[in-house]
Amino acid sequence: MTVVDVPEGSPFGLANLPYGVFSTPGAPPRAGVRLGDSVVDLARLLDDPVFAAPVLNGFLAQGRTRWTQVRERIADLLAGDVPDDAVHPVTAVTMHLPFAVADYVDFYASEHHATNLGRLFRPDSEPLMPNWKHLPVGYHGRAGTVVVSGTEVVRPCGQRKAPDEPGPTYGPSRRLDIEAELGFVVGTGSALGERIGVDDVAEHVFGAVLVNDWSARDLQAWEYVPLGPHLGKSFATSVSPWVVPLAALEAARVPLPGQDPQPLPYLRGRADWGLDVDLVVEWNGEEVSRPPYREMYWSPAQMLAHLTVNGASARTGDLFASGTISGPEPRQRGAFIELTWGGKEPVTVKGEQRTFLLDGDEVTISATAPGPDGSRIGFGEVTGTVAPARGESD
Incomplete structure (x- = not known):
């Protein structure tokens, strides 16, 4: 013993x-x-x-x-x-991957991130779409490409069109990016046609993992109108190997930063809490960002309630993620497209000026949260290394 x-x-x-x-x-x-x-x-x-x-x-x-x-x-x-x-x-x-992923939904719950991307993608329009402060915007991802930390991430190929190009071309992504996120794992699901209320989140969500939703920004920019992300997101999503129980995060609960206008009744309840989770993003071993989850506009409970409000069933092993976590300061941005402002403002990594990911780059995201009696709760790490594209390249 x-x-x-x-x-x-x-x-x-x-x-x-x-x-x-x-x-x-x-x-x-x-x-x-x-x-x-x-x-x-x-x-x-x-x-x-x-x-x-x-x-x-x-x-x-x-x-x-x-x-x-x-x-x-x-x-x-x-x-x-x-x-x-x-x-x-x-x-x-x-x-190993700790759970068999049934379905994967990725939300867009950071106002700071959504505003920044709106300014980058739609510089002549309002940064937030009219629906953004009324519902947790999300898209259905690909469960079969969720992988555990340490799994190599192959650079995706697809169509991309730069603004100065006359038409699209095919080849490896030139603007490969990360998204530092928190993901939530469903333990017990719901029947088709039923919905999960905001205050029922603890009955259904078992715990949380770190997520890196790898993103090919050039593929994404060309394809996302009118139906949203597809090949720019579906090639790989990495998760940490440890699932932190929701029960371990009670001391990390914090009020939401404020929602105006007030959400519709199905998105209101006693479980409208956020989480005080501090993330660290390292690029080739050098810290480049510290995204704060406490800044997120939409709560985990609101995301799950919205996911099922139309009667869509939830299942054991469902993963829903927060979307990129970003704060108000430049060094709190959880995606490199924000951190480098679309590649116009490079950051220094190991003495080199960098914008998007190169083959061989390694990204590690770690996080901790407050625990009882002044302790800290660790999530471990989610790490991935970029491998060259495979097969036909042009």
């Missing part, structure tokens, strides 16, 4: 206990929680076959009461001795 060591100040203490799926050499993937610098095997610790599965979906589907019971049981057990063979150094395991 052993006691799991938790370094002082670790963002992975007993108040966090994020869930993931890991494997060790010669053994299949199974569920674990992170405590300090260790991964604890839940199938071994709890002797429950639901945690021996290669994804968390079976556990997620059991619902909030079960989530609470398991969390309390794990915390009790980890406060004492646990079996030696249930504990693995985090550096000695391979992390």
Whole structure:
């Protein structure tokens, strides 16, 4: 038996206990929680076959009461001795996509980001569309291209047309970008034809992950009118391997920054809270931005309520993301198109002037949030490296 060591100040203490799926050499993937610098095997610790599965979906589907019971049981057990063979150094395991993604919806919930992109994409018009402050704008993404942190991101090809070109051309994206986001994982869904109310978010959302919604801005600019993002977004979305339970983020809840005009009744309720999550974006190991999630205009509960208000069903494993997180200051922008103002204002990375991503570039997004008693809750990291385009290039 052993006691799991938790370094002082670790963002992975007993108040966090994020869930993931890991494997060790010669053994299949199974569920674990992170405590300090260790991964604890839940199938071994709890002797429950639901945690021996290669994804968390079976556990997620059991619902909030079960989530609470398991969390309390794990915390009790980890406060004492646990079996030696249930504990693995985090550096000695391979992390996997923690849940099978059923559907993926990406929102556009930052007023700062939406305003900046409106100014860049539509310089002669109002930056926000007339509907933006009335509903959480979003689009349906591609669940099959959601990948876990560390997965290589191949530069996408497609049609692009620069303003000075007479017509579109085909080839690798020239303006590959990132979007630093927070994603929410649905545990229990809803029936077709029903809707989830704003105040029911905790009954349905299990937890949160970090998201990098890679974006080909040149493909996006040419295709997005009239039906919105498609190939400019669908090639890859990276998520962190650890799912931080919503229950671990209660101390991080903050009021929304203010919504004017007042949303329609279905978007109002007691769960109209935001989250005080601080993100850090690193480009080739150098910090370039610190996006603050507390600045987001629309709440997670409002996003889920809007997602289902037309009767669309939610399912176990659904992922809905916030859209790019940006604050009011230049160094709080969560996308490089904003950070470099469309490429006109390069940033310095490792002594070089940079605008959009080059092959071989690595981007890492990390985050922490306030926990109880002055502690911090860690989300870990989501990292991706850009690989050259494959196949035909022109």
